Amino acid sequence: MYGRRKHSSSSDIRTPDRFSYPPSPSSYSTFSSEKPNSGRDRVKGAVRSVAGVFSACFSPPVEDKDTHHHSSSAYGGSDTFSSTSGASDSTNGRKRGPARGIYKVQNDPTHMKEPGSVKFTMAEIHQATKNFSPALKVGQGGFGTVYKGQLQDGTLVAVKRAKKSIYDKNLGGEFQSEIQALSMVEHLNLVKCYGYLQHGEERIIVVEYVPNGTLREHLDCIKGNVLSLASRLDIAIDIAHAITYLHTYTDHPIIHRDIKSSNILLNEKLRAKVADFGFARLAADAESGHTHVSTQVKGTAGYLDPEYLRTYQLTEKSDVYSYGILLVELVTGRRPIEAKRELEERVTAKWALKKFTDGLAISVLDPKVEKSDSNGLVVEKILELALQCVSSHRRNRPTMRKCAEVLWNIRKEDKDLLV
Template sequence: MSGRRRHSSDMMSTPDRFSYPPSPSPSSYSTYSSEKSTSGRSRVKGAARSVAGVFVACFSPPDEDSNHHSSSAYGGSDAFSSTSDVSGASDSTEGKKRGTARGIYATQNDSTRMREPGSIKFTLAEITAATKNFSPALKVGQGGFGTVYKGQLKDGTLVAVKRAKKSVYDKNLGGEFLSEVQALSKVEHLNLVKCYGYLHHGDERIIVVEYVANGTLREHLECFNGNVLSLASRLDIAIDVAHAITYLHTYTDHPIIHRDIKSSNILLTDKLRAKVADFGFARLAADPESGQTHVSTQVKGTAGYLDPEYLKTYQLTEKSDVYSFGILLVEIFTGRRPVETKRELEERVTARWAMKKFKEGDAISVLDPKLEASDANGMVLEKILELSLHCVNGHRKNRPTMRRCVEVLWNIRKDYKELLD
């Protein structure tokens, strides 16, 4: 049975190469186009040294006690954080030709009002009208950053309105807030929640983003609606998330590190397409051509998903997102949270437990019990755990790029479909 293969890899010494051949061009998956703004690069570079300022402060927990909240329509940050400093950039070299081959990593907004995503400066009257004066009945999320409301614009567009608590930002940092909104507004991809615009009025700091109504990935893994995510759907979701992170790392005008990849920040559409949300912890790296290798910053993120090398060195790179993605992969296919405190001691850290079973040749035993332990599912699980093993390597230089993760996942899906045919 495919789930019983013996494997001798070590979590701390895995290679950055895979046996899978390169995948077919993703352009067959879905193709989108976007006209790049000629001023986008200068605007982004202007914000590079302040990307952890008010935008992060607006939507980050103000203290360590604000660790938990939920949203069925947007997602949030049940994370811990502290102040950041910028000194450097990402260690990826793939960004040197960014923007020249965007392919599926660009998308086009279809709303007539949203022709320039993120550029709309909303009025307070528009926001209050959209949310019915911040009606409690429209509240869909609550956390340390503030409150998320469901809203509807005059043109019918459904939005999520993120209203920051007045206690979590510095009123003197309005300029940084504006520049960072402008920088992040240039992020546009099918698998990323769109940023429509913002409000900076008096002591109000509000971000208006796309509304995604079908709940978070974490909720679906827990069958909150009574339906079990099939293995095929989980594989599609993993690919969607990988595409989104690849776009951030490689195809934007400037590399972006999300820094909080986790299941509660992955939103699902009615068709179970994944959208990565919550850029509250996102960081712009310096231009890779500068020769710098990382961003030096105090740690931000969510326990269980955090890159241990980042925790140790305070050096943030794209490979920190890769680590989080590896943890997310294990979560998607086991159904378990990264840390399960009520489990037996050897099963509490889900990735460690799953990798141990994988190396012992018993991968199938970690498959979400809600799924069938078939040969085809066992094959997928083994290959997913092999990829995860590389992603969670203790040394970032040994982790694959997100682009490589996409290629591997495409081939896993191809092999799975062939087995089912």
Template sequence: MSGRRKNSSGDLFGYPPSPSHSSYSSSSKSSSATNSTSGRSRVTGAARSVAGVFAACFSPPEDDTNHPSSSAYGSSDAFSSTSDVSGASDSTEGRRRGTARGIYATRNDSTHMREPGSTKFTMAEITTATKNFSPAHKIGQGGFGTVYKGQLRDGTLVAVKRAKKSMYDKNLVGEFLSEVQALSKVEHLNLVKCYGFLQHGDERIIVVEYIANGTLREHLDCFNGNVLSLASRLDIAIDVAHAITYLHTYTDHPIIHRDIKSSNILLTEKLRAKVADFGFARLAADVESGQTHVSTQVKGTAGYLDPEYLKTYQLTEKSDVYSFGILLVEIVTGRRPVESKRELEERVTARWALKKFKEDLAITVLDPKLERSDANGFVLEKILDLALQCVNSHRKSRPTMRRCVEVLWEIRKDVQLLN
């Protein structure tokens, strides 16, 4: 099978990354050079140049927003953590801001055209929507608090995230509001919408879009009896990559999700992916001010956490890239990142799968529910090759999420040619 590359320098697991890192580096340098000037005209010009590249990548918004519940709504812990922005040796590529966000943004597709983030809800509205937080409306539970299904007066179905009272701290009110305000400005087809919030007394509540059809993790486990094809999994990976790219590159200020994982990816009835749960999200460093990372306590989920972030407490967009690499391995193998009941050498899924990939035995790690065909083998090797880039132990050597989108679309094009 094609797609194998011999590697030259070490990665997280001791397996060398591909020479294709040079293409990632050159892409990043080129992007930085393009964005070296300042002003609104620069942003607009950059937006136009990127629009041509990505024009064919977008699908029209969905017209179905009445979706069942998912446990992903309640999977986060704290909304934010104390942090400071500082300089370090790591460099971050230049970004396209302001008007550029329109490239990745999509119109609100709610039946009732409710604008994301536009509403500061009252307690009366929330209690009415959730039937006074009825246990029958509970759809999720996490470290952050409890999530309820609700219906607003205009008929919009929502998920209401209610923070634990024990988490309330007056010193965190400012951070809570700044986080909500940042998230209220993002809108993308592959991101769960944030409709608004409530902060009153000891209540902190966020109201978000209500999505159907379970999480990606549930579908990988075949909770509904249907097996996701590898083609569908590739489409889902592309959706997720688009969402993270938007957060990193096309928002007014870059946002690091910090908890990319299969249980935080909701699927619509048409199997379009929407990234959910911004409970750990942080604003990234302000590159234009010379800052390169956010120094903050570690947040995230075991198995997906960037080892360099764990070691240095320096958070960058490349931490999301690492998590995405782990997710790619999970998508093609069907296994969770850590499987404690497996044999010792198979317990860390990415380590096991990428070792097999290096040994030209990639097909042995394909989800056994999928057919071992030449086409599937081709896609598997290409995706594992990208995953290997993403989980490099050195963040500078990881691709940007924008580059991940490009690679995944190249894989899809190749598959279409094969068929």
């Protein structure tokens, strides 16, 4: 499923228990074989322990004055922030070479290139986008504007043109981060990078064009039909595979740092691809004994790990927290923060997980999806996993690899029940 990476025996964070697909049913007995009402006493205590931390992760650190707000998704996103106070932006790790996934793509000259290896010229970019034609504009985000383009060999691409803010150090850093991260990865569920251009004030990234919009647009039904619960589960599994690859199977683990629904792109078959690596960071080097990266806080309000927000210590478990919020978003169809709702429902994860522990999981299912008994069972299992992901302490969160196992097993056991 993934590529390979040499593991260090000293790191239990990035070396989860070995598994293979399909996993054995016993691997997930706590998720797949419980009766509908079992496990609630066990998780009620857990939900109480995490409820108090939700408010902290929906606002920037105390030092607001140093916080930079913007919308980071190039395909239509939500408010993000980066705090420049409280910690230095340093990584205790080594540089690495490109990681290669096992997935192959179309056999044309551009696709055969190494990820991110092509250095485009402005003439090629102008030709691909018809001089940045407004008719080809497909998105707007904190990084800049995204245009649909076509390369000379016929490859459809998304051309991300940065804002011409040469003195904006944040945007410059995001450009370099995205180039670095995208050039190191290749996976079916990650947006592929073809190359870039950096000339004068122009900073441009050319990536794979994914034609069917963002996950958030589909949850809002902007892109057509309602996503079934089965489709939502498939999307959750795709995303889990992508993040697992970043954390475990690259030459040096990568923390995405901005997992959210507007950074998940869907193709025509509703296969998910994780996009926007502007906030990505290399994780701590396990071989040197480091457990975290000390770095300024970056991410999106509503998805931010409260432990990272409090300590400035970044680990792969920060992505796990964001993923737990995303699981709740997939089930409910709601955004992480719903400011216009009644007070008890404004923080979606806190509201939904409270309903789950009270035995009312089916009540939080997106009203556009059928509320059947079978769907109720699936919702309970997904929310139980989400509850673990958003634990207030990172040591209590599962690895992304474990998340993929659990969701894979839910789909396997409930395939005939999902509607």
